[in-house]
Amino acid sequence: xxxxxxxxxxxxxxxxxxxxxxxxxxxxxxxxxxxxxxxxxxxxxxxxxxxxxxxxxxxxxxxxxxxxxxxxxxxxxxxxxxxxxxxxxxxxxxxxxxxxxxxxxxxxxxxxxxxxxxxxxxxxxxxxxxxxxxxxxxxxxxxxxxxxxxxxxxxxxxxxxxxxxxxxxxxxxxxxxxxxxxxxxxxxxxxxxxxxxxxxxxxxxxxxxxxxxxxxxxxxxxxxxxxxxxxxxxxxxx
Numbered sequence: 001x002x003x004x005x006x007x008x009x010x011x012x013x014x015x016x017x018x019x020x021x022x023x024x025x026x027x028x029x030x031x032x033x034x035x036x037x038x039x040x041x042x043x044x045x046x047x048x049x050x051x052x053x054x055x056x057x058x059x060x061x062x063x064x065x066x067x068x069x070x071x072x073x074x075x076x077x078x079x080x081x082x083x084x085x086x087x088x089x090x091x092x093x094x095x096x097x098x099x100x101x102x103x104x105x106x107x108x109x110x111x112x113x114x115x116x117x118x119x120x121x122x123x124x125x126x127x128x129x130x131x132x133x134x135x136x137x138x139x140x141x142x143x144x145x146x147x148x149x150x151x152x153x154x155x156x157x158x159x160x161x162x163x164x165x166x167x168x169x170x171x172x173x174x175x176x177x178x179x180x181x182x183x184x185x186x187x188x189x190x191x192x193x194x195x196x197x198x199x200x201x202x203x204x205x206x207x208x209x210x211x212x213x214x215x216x217x218x219x220x221x222x223x224x225x226x227x228x229x230x231x232x233x234x235x236x237x238x
Contacts, residue, residue, distance in 0.1 A: 009048075011040040015066070016048050019238045022059030024052040024112075029066040034073035034121050037129070039092065041076075042099040045129075049106045060113040062237055063129065068169075071118045072126030074176070075100055097184075104128045104185060115163040115237070118221065119230060123173050127220075128185025131164050166221035167230065171210045178206035194218045 008015050013030040026048050028035040037045075045063075052058040065071045075096060083090040107114060107129070116130040174187050183191055183203040191199030198218055201207050215221035225233055 009044040011038070011044055013038075013041050014044045014048070018052065018055070018058060021238070022057055023237050024048075024055075024058050024061045025238070026052075026061065026063050027066055028064070028072055031067035031069065033076070033078075034070035035065055035067055035126070036073050036076045036078070037100070037125060038076035038079050039096040039099050042096070042103045046099070046103045046106050049103070049110055053106075053110050053112055058112060060115060060237075061110065062115045062117065062234075064117040064234070065119065067120065070121035070126075071116070071170075072123075072129055073121045074124030074126050077176075100125050100128070100185065107131070113162060115165065117165045117230070117233075118170050118172075119165075119167045119227065120169050121171050123171070124176050125185050127172060127174065127187060127190075162222065164220065164222040165233075166212050166215045166224055167227050168212055169227060170212065170215060170221065171208060172215060172220055173206055173208040174202060175206045177203055190220070194220075 007017060008029075013028065013035075015027045015029050016025060018024045026045060028037070028041070030036065030041070049061065052061050080090075080093045080096055083092040114131065118126075118130050122130055174183055177183055182188070187203065191203040193199065194202070195218065198209075202209070209215055209218065209220065212221065212224045216224060
C-alpha cells in the first residue's frame with residue numbers, strides 16, 4: 001500500500017485503505033505495544049468494518065499489522081489497570097471489553113471475505129480479532145459470548161473466518177486464562193473444537209502454539225505462508 005492513500009484514524013494506531021481492486025486493508029499500527037488494542041482502536045476498527053461491509057465496491061477485507069513482531073497481542077490491559085489505579089470506580093474495563101466484543105460481533109456479521117494475516121504475536125483479543133465468528137446472540141454480555149459455526153478448513157474445530165494466514169513467527173495463546181479470566185472472545189468455542197485435549201489445555205493453562213503445522217492441525221490457522229513471501233502476498237491482494 002502506498003502511504004499517500006492510507007487513511008489514519010483518530011487514535012493514530014489504525015490505518016485503512018480501499019484498493020482499486022476492491023480489497024480493503026485495515027492495518028494495526030501500534031508496534032511499541034505489540035498492537036495491543038485499546039478502546040479507541042476497537043471502536044475505529046468497528047467503524048471501518050461497518051463502512052466496508054456496506055460499500056458495494058469492497059470485495060474483501062484484509063486485517064494486518066505494520067509490526068514485524070505482532071499481529072495483535074490482545075486488549076490494552078495496561079490502560080485498564082492504570083485507570084483502576086487512578087480511580088477504583090473506573091468503568092474503562094467494562095467499556096473496553098464491551099467494545100472488543102461488539103467489534104468481534106461486527107466481524108461475525110461481515111458479509112465480505114475476511115482475511116487475517118496473523119504474523120507474529122496473536123494472543124487474547126488478537127486471536128478473536130483474527131477471524132469472524134458466527135454468533136447466536138441477541139444480547140451481548142460483557143463477560144461472555146456464545147458462538148457457533150464451522151470453518152471451511154479440513155479441520156472442523158474453530159469458529160474463525162475462512163482465511164487465517166499464519167507464518168513461522170505466529171505465536172498463539174490466551175494468556176488471560178493464566179490469571180483466571182474465562183476463555184473469552186469466542187475461544188471457548190474454538191477450544192471445544194480443537195482435536196484431542198489441546199483446546200482444553202490452552203483454555204486452562206494459557207498454553208502457547210507457535211509451530212505452523214500445529215496451528216494448521218488445530219484449525220487456528222487455515223493457510224501458511226513463509227515470512228519471505230508476505231510482501232508478495234500483500235502485493236497480490238492490493
